[in-house]
Amino acid sequence: MEQGALIMKKILIIIGIIIILVIAGWLVFANFNNSAEKDEATNQNQNVNQTLTLKPWEITVGIYDPAETPSPLTKLLESRLKEIGFKAVILSDITDPQAVNTDKTTLLYRAETEKDLAVVASELIVTNVYRRGQNQSIIEDVIIVAWNIEDINWGSFAELADKYNHPKPEDVSILILNAGAKSGSAGQLAKILGKEGHAKTKVESAETEIQESALIYYQRNYKETAKDLRKILAENGYPEATYRIDINQADNIVIKLGKQATTTAE
Structure with missing residues (x-):
């Protein structure tokens, strides 16, 4: 009887040790997983903050207008960009003229200026349906190669823009x-x-x-x-x-x- 009780005691001790090890392992895993989630959240917040801290005056935006003399509407868009704070320039030539052949507002950017594009879209574009194309040949941070009046946040120029949208x-x-x-x-x-x-x-x-x-x-x-x-x-x-x-x-x-x-x- 005493020997049986001793064996049972040893078994209970072993089971107890196993339970302790399982609990300890679970705690370690949970702590590691929580730490990884915090790191991921931190990285995401850093990316968001980097985009938010990028200011319009740090970004050069080109406006494509192939005419010898830019149209009044192009000049109006240039004024709106400058009102927001962007550095704006009108371009009569671009490396990808085919990008213009669309009825949708279209913005070109380089791989390294994707955050610049996000700022331009956030500040200027009021539609979720617009085209974006990556082009490493462009010099400006972002180029607006095609655009529709109703897709633009005109700010203080809204009344004047509406007149262009409804010409006499x-x-x-x-x-x-x-x-x-x-x-x-x-x-x-x-x-x-x-x-x-x-x-x-x-x-x-x-x-x-x-x-x-x-x-x-x-x-x-x-x-x-x-x-x-x-x-x-x-x-x-x-x-x-x-x-x-x-x-x-x-x-x-x-x-x-x-x-x-x-x-x-x-």
């Missing part, structure tokens, strides 16, 4: 192309638009025909004008008129009248 009819150049419509349809539409104040309207024949009744193509930042024109067309025999962007066209607005055009406007 007499300031908009419009080309009406007969692309399969009844003879005289383009001229008839030009008269209708003239009565609405669109004085810069010309008429030509398209090289190719379209099946749609009417398509309205607009340059960048003329979307609101295209919407207004669609309403006019819908009220004058083109209820199915649609609009879409064409950033490469010469005129602010190009209207194509196709085979399905059935205008009854006088």
Whole structure:
């Protein structure tokens, strides 16, 4: 009996030691894991702080405008960037001109200026839908190669920017192309638009025909004008008129009248 009790006592001691070792191991692991999480959180906070401590005046932002003389809208964007505190410069040439061929606001940056891009986006861009492209050939920290008025935080320039977004009819150049419509349809539409104040309207024949009744193509930042024109067309025999962007066209607005055009406007 005494020998059995002694064996049982030894077994209990061994079990106790095992339990102590398990608990000690768990405590060590928990402490290590907690320490690792703290280190990770610290690193994340450091990265955030680095971005937050980067000031606009430390960042050079380029604005691409290929025209010989920068447009008033480009100059307005330059003024807005300077108002925020950025160093702004207008560029007539960029290393990646294809980046411009998009209807979305597009920003270029270098790998080492990604934090600069984050600051520009935070201070200037009001949409979550914009394009960003890495280009190691650019000199500036960030280049705005394409942009839409409604995507920009205009600050004190908001009222003036809105005027550019809704230009006066007499300031908009419009080309009406007969692309399969009844003879005289383009001229008839030009008269209708003239009565609405669109004085810069010309008429030509398209090289190719379209099946749609009417398509309205607009340059960048003329979307609101295209919407207004669609309403006019819908009220004058083109209820199915649609609009879409064409950033490469010469005129602010190009209207194509196709085979399905059935205008009854006088």
